Amino acid sequence: MSSIRTFLLLTLITLFLITGIITAIVNYMSISEEIQEVFDAEMLQVAGVLHNLVNDELNAAGSAKYQSPRIIKDAFFENKTIDDSAFKSLGADEDEHSMPLSKYDKTLAFQVWNNKGGLKVQSELALELNLKQAAQGWSSQRLGRDIWRVLTVEDPQRDLWVQVAQRVQTRNEESQEVAFTSLLPSIALIPFIGLFVWLLVGRGLRPIRDISAELKQRDYSNLHHLSKNNTPDELHVLVQSLNELFDRVQEAAERERRFTADAAHELRTPLAGTKIQLQNAQRLAETEQGQTAINKSLIGLERLIKIVEQLLLLSRLDHEETMTDSVNVDIGQLVEEVLSSYRREAAEKKVTVKVHAEKGSIVRGNENSLHILIRNLIDNAIRYTLDGTCILVNVNNFTLSVIDEGPGVPEEQLPYLFKRFSRGVEVRQKGSGLGLSICKQIVNIHKGHIDIYNRQDGKTGTVAQLTFKELSPKYHP
Secondary structure (H helix, E strand, O other), X not given: OOOHHHHHHHHHHHHHHHHHHHHHHHHHHHHHHHHHHHHHHHHHHHHHHHHHHHHHHHHHHOHHHHOOOEEEOOHHHHOOEOOHHHHHHOOOOHXXXXXXXXXXXXXXXXXXXXXXXXXXXXXXXXXXXXXOOOOOEEEEEEEOOEEEEEEEEEEOOOOEEEEEEEEHHHHHHHHHHHHHHHHHHHHHHHHHHHHHHHHHHHHHOHHHHHXXXXXXXXXXXXXXXXXXXOOOHHXXXXXXXXXXXXXXXHHHHHHHHHHHHHHHHHHHHHHHHHHHHHHHHHHHOOOHHHHHHHHHHHHHHHHHHHHHXXXXXXXXXXXXXXXXXXXXXXXXXXXXXXXXXXXXXHHHOOOEEEEEEOOOOEEEEOHHHHHHHHHHHHHHHHHHOOOOOEEEEEEEOOEEEEEOOOOOOOHHHHHHOOOOOOOOOOOXXXXXXXXXXXXXXXXXXXXXXXXXXXXOOOOOOEEEEEEOOOEOOOOOO
């Protein structure tokens, strides 16, 4: 389940559709059955009317009048109004001829007979279909190409049989039309109900979206409690758990910061003291072997001091996700300051450093961190470039490039340069493998991008390219 909102929408809409379809089918079948019963009731009424009319005629005129069957025009039941002749044939009053009939009666066929005198009254449609006499009650007959539902009613006192038939296909068509028409309002409401469900789900999940939006805007330096105001009861436990987590993270961060500060103080003092003692011992050593041993110890101690400083710096940077004490920094000027402290190293290797810096290359950042970043890049370039070569430092707009003329880096090792303690297989220069990791962390804090690749201009060497993204707004030097 990738989204609660999607899950709820799909589940609710699917459940609604399934329920609606089942309800529609049940209602459709129920309404169709009711309509069929209405048709049957109308056929019963027609049979009753025919019986009463024929019975009245028999009482008035006697049975002799019905020696031959009376044929009633189909217009009596098929037209929307009853004509005069139809009513006159059954003794009806002339002023009632305009009474409308139901459209369901337009395919009715009927006939009346007795056991003694035979057929008495018959509609044209019954004559055409050759409506068959049947036993009393409901039955089905195939007349022509259609199936007809037939009702046969007996009057034993007058020895009369009344038979009314209606085409089944017409009954089904009319019942389906009525049933479908009754379902149209429910079908028309489906889009509106779907929209209503979508709005309700969105409104119900709004507190979760608000909490997510607030968490996205936070960083490592913002571990304040989430507010419980206007938070649903179901989210109180979640908010409380997050607040407790913030407290634990903040306490852990404080402990690590205190440890880093204490470690920096406690380690630097004995290391510096040991270095002084070794330097004193070097001056007092009488033999050349003693001088060599102490000199190696000093080199190892210098490396240990640098590693400790880098580890402490990395530990501090790991706890910084955003810039602190940010100011406008001139990258070109910062490069010149860093190079001034590396003149001796460059002179020892007879390396020339050329700087091309555009004026106004100002970025927003922490000056101390940027100083460490540029210092590590230039230190790497001087250390790994060949003796007597040239290092180019270009500052163009907000991009810094440091290009050396060293042996380069194997392509398969380039992706691992920023990993801690990663120095490559054939590296002979001294180092700890932490310098580029520190650079990467500082660049991430400044929302920038750093990349190292081999030169593509036909010369050996590497290019360390740094691009800053957060610029100083409206800077005026």
